[in-house]
Amino acid sequence: MSTVTWDERMKARKTASFGASYDYSQIAYEEAPMPALLDALCARLEGELGFRPNNCLLNYYPDGKSSMGFHSDDTDGLSDGTGVAIISLGSVRAIAYRNKLDAALRVDYPLPNGSLLYMSGQVQQEWVHAIPKDPHAGERISLTFRSIRR
Numbered sequence: 808m809s810t811v812t813w814d815e816r817m818k819a820r821k822t823a824s825f826g827a828s829y830d831y832s833q834i835a836y837e838e839a840p841m842p843a844l845l846d847a848l849c850a851r852l853e854g855e856l857g858f859r860p861n862n863c864l865l866n867y868y869p870d871g872k873s874s875m876g877f878h879s880d881d882t883d884g885l886s887d888g889t890g891v892a893i894i895s896l897g898s899v900r901a902i903a904y905r906n907k908l909d910a911a912l913r914v915d916y917p918l919p920n921g922s923l924l925y926m927s928g929q930v931q932q933e934w935v936h937a938i939p940k941d942p943h944a945g946e947r948i949s950l951t952f953r954s955i956r957r
């Protein structure tokens with residue numbers, strides 16, 4: 808929280824991008840060196856997922872009023888066969904999934920401190936996801952890892 812230079816171009820939340828350049832939510836993030844701490848996580852994720860992410864985008868949610876609306880992540884820019892990995896730090900928040908074909912189908916999962924969630928391309932095709940508001944939540948940072956196709 809204190810060592811990252813947060814990007815405030817987005818209204819809803821602060822972000823920061825490291826590694827390969829990446830166009831996300833209509834904002835272009837330039838290539839930036841991957842800090843050693845995040846690079847070590849990329850190496851561990853390679854062991855878990857079978858590919859090494861080259862970009863990490865951080866989202867900072869100062870409190871439970873900060874949220875992310877339903878969307879699916881763009882998969883076109885990702886390396887073939889790879890998805891998005893999310894490591895959560897801080898206050899537990901739920902991620903909500905809504906099925907694209909049946910909007911009544913909704914599943915919520917808690918994302919505790921230190922947890923890893925992996926979303927395959929198929930998840931993005933079939934579901935939208937969101938971080939709903941939560942009046943009880945404190946601050947949280949999500950580290951979202953991708954392998955951007957160069």
Ligand SMILES: O=C(O)CCC(=O)C(=O)O
Nearest residue numbers: 866875880893938949951
């Ligand atoms: O903060 C989260 O866990 C969700 C992040 C997310 O969906 C995204 O960055 O596209």
Ligand SMILES: [Fe+2]
Nearest residue numbers: 878879880936
């Ligand atoms: Fe997302």
